[in-house]
């Protein structure tokens with residue numbers, strides 16, 4: 207057992223060395239280029255070593271898995287999903303609201319190249335959309351989380367539609383792309399929500415399987431292990447919800463927990 211354990215550890219070390227080598231120098235560079243790259247990259251490598259080491263995601267599927275379909279009656283609805291049907295050991299990171307605009311979070315996500323989807327509410331994110339535009343330029347998509355973060359379930363169609371279509375128009379104007387995914391505030395939705403979302407051009411109503419809350423062990427404590435395709439709910443947590451820690455630290459812990467369970471973070475929009 208010990209021998210097998212040592213072999214696995216050695217293999218892991220070798221793998222991370224190979225990954226580090228590829229990151230630092232690339233495959234086709236000459237010896238002197240490599241030496242120069244090593245010299246110039248030394249501080250970056252040192253800074254990186256304190257950040258979580260992530261498992262690289264597999265290439266996106268050539269064909270997206272099918273979305274759930276409406277049962278028989280032909281009504282056009284953006285049906286809810288909380289996971290993606292896949293056997294790949296990937297999970298998807300969704301970050302909601304947009305209350306905090308933390309430069310340290312943005313910098314870390316840029317360095318680690320973690321893909322994530324931003325479900326933005328106009329009343330929470332709208333005072334600094336340029337912050338989210340910078341995150342969008344890293345390749346991340348902006349998605350719809352309503353204009354004002356109302357509980358939609360039970361409201362008349364016109365009100366629900368105004369919340370969803372209103373934010374569709376706002377986000378398209380600001381970010382140049384019309385969202386294709388929608389998350390209802392607090393997850394509360396009814397049949398009217400799904401119809402209104404579809405009428406606003408939404409393909410799927412995105413719920414979640416795992417919810418991350420600062421200061422709570424939550425879904426990553428080991429009793430509810432992640433499963434392939436799980437959608438993870440995260441937030442641009444403002445200070446008052448961070449329990450004395452930082453958004454960067456909570457994110458680091460989350461990424462370490464995902465990696466420890468043998469999962470990579472993949473881009474949701476590559477799958478749906």
Ligand SMILES: [Zn+2]
Pocket residue numbers: 302303351355391392
């Ligand atoms: Zn929310």
